[in-house]
Amino acid sequence: MGRVKKAAEGGRRWRRLGAWEYATAVAGLLTALLLLFPGLVPNSGPRLGSLLETFLPWLGLVALPLALVALVRRSAVAVGAALVPVVAWTVAYGGAFFADENAAYDLTALQHNVSDGNRDVAGTARALVRERADLVALQEVTDSTREAYRTALAEEYPHHAVVGTVGLWSRHPLVDARPVDIKPQSVPDGWSRGLRATARTPHGEVAVYVAHLPSVRVAATGFTTARRDESARLLAAAIRAEEVERLVLLGDLNSTTEDRGLDPVRSQLHAPEDPFAFSWPASRPLARIDQVLARSARVTQVATLGRTGSDHLPVRARISF
Incomplete structure (x- = not known):
């Protein structure tokens, strides 16, 4: 037993x-x-x-x-x-x-959501200037900070365009700057977060788009992405219609490149192979929602920079034609 x-x-x-x-x-x-x-x-x-x-x-x-x-x-x-x-x-x-950090590149671009609650605009501008990039794209540029950024960046970046709350600063001449309508239907009039301009670089003309897609939230009903997805489709349509072959998109897309909500945009553009370089939130980054994407070009390297007065980290990217 x-x-x-x-x-x-x-x-x-x-x-x-x-x-x-x-x-x-x-x-x-x-x-x-x-x-x-x-x-x-x-x-x-x-x-x-x-x-x-x-x-x-x-x-x-x-x-x-x-x-x-x-x-x-x-x-x-x-x-x-x-x-x-x-x-x-x-x-x-x-x-x-195993990405080649020494890969050849032709342009350097900075993407940064500077935050409309940024209390250190001057320090943020100095951090951006130190990188000596060719292109600098900013989001959440407010009426009260627009002139401060223009003044702080003017010497290094004599060419700039601002539409609504997004702006582009460039070492190279900018022409044909205009708004890009990416406003979802449910958003009130006056919401303007898209622009495009042609940068006349030493490598030829490049269409540069700056965008800030609507925010998303995790709520009891799920992941609220409807407005962002609608805005992404509008942005994708504008990119599809763009006549300048070389194109660079800089923006806070409130999404990673793996998120299928960005597929209309992502399917047309090259994204860096590195999915890391997380940019948000700045205090403890969990995802890269600040993107640099390109057409007829490759984004050969992407990295985040040190903290500024924003809740996002700046993203630096190298672009090869």
Whole structure:
């Protein structure tokens, strides 16, 4: 009877272990699947697909609790389950660590949402000037700060254009500057967050677009992206109609390039291979929602700079024609 009892207890222990292994394996495989194929998550209704894609690189952290389970349970199956999302993350993002930082480039661009609550406009402008970029795009330029930015950037950037709350400063002459209508229908009149201008660079004419798409929020009803997605479609239409072949888009798009809400824009332009260089929030960056994209050109490198008075970090990009 003693042997039978011990065998029964051993069987119960095995069944408990089997359940842990099963749960860990399912979690590991599901995480890997989402890392490699986030489009499997539907985007209707609460926009869960866009929410996942906005923070997708962080999904790899699921491997940590799985590894802890493997350590506690001392299970080879659990170890394998923890490794599966690690391998998937490496496949999805590992190439970013091998990018050539010395790749040739023709222009440098800065993208920065300077924040309408910025209390250090002068310090922000000085930080931007220090980078000596060819192009500088700003969002949330208010009536009270427009002149301050113009004055602070004038010596380094003699050419500029401002439409509504977005502005472009350039070392090279700017012509044909005009607004780009990216206002969603539900937004009141007076909302102006898009411009385009032709920069006459040493490498030829480049159409430069500056945009600030509507904000998104995580609410009880889900991820509120409807206005942003509508604005992205309007921006995509303007880019599609642009006659100048070389084009650079600089903007706070309130989205990562992996978010399918940006697909109308992203499908027309080249994005940097590095998905990191997170720009928001400045205090603890979780995602890069400030973008530099290009047509008939490549964005060869992207990096974030130090904090300014904004809740975003500036993004510097190198562009090769």
